[in-house]
Amino acid sequence: MKRKVMRRVAGALRDVWRSRFGRSALGGGRDRGMTTSEYAVGTIAACAFAAVLYKVVTSGAVMSALQSLIKEALDAKF
Structure with missing residues (x-):
């Protein structure tokens, strides 16, 4: 009985580990970078x-100061 529980816990931990870190290692999970609309807003x-x-910079006061x-x-x- 104790071994069955330990196997279930180990299997559950393995599944959590794979789902958590395996997905990010394969490039899945959260999006990284900007989408097209974010590029458009940033460009504007x-x-x-x-x-x-x-x-x-081309105003009169700044031009005369420069x-x-x-x-x-x-x-x-010197």
Whole structure:
């Protein structure tokens, strides 16, 4: 009777181990990475960020600040 119980427990543990770790080793289980819709949303967000950054960098205040910074760097005395 005791051996039957031990065999059942060992079999159950083996099944749990295989279902838990065997599936992930074979590539099954949870999805990893992004789906097509997530790529689309990420691409749109990156393009929107690039457009905002372009507008900021090409604004008058930032352009004049960059020009003065470059002018000071080129006119620096060593």
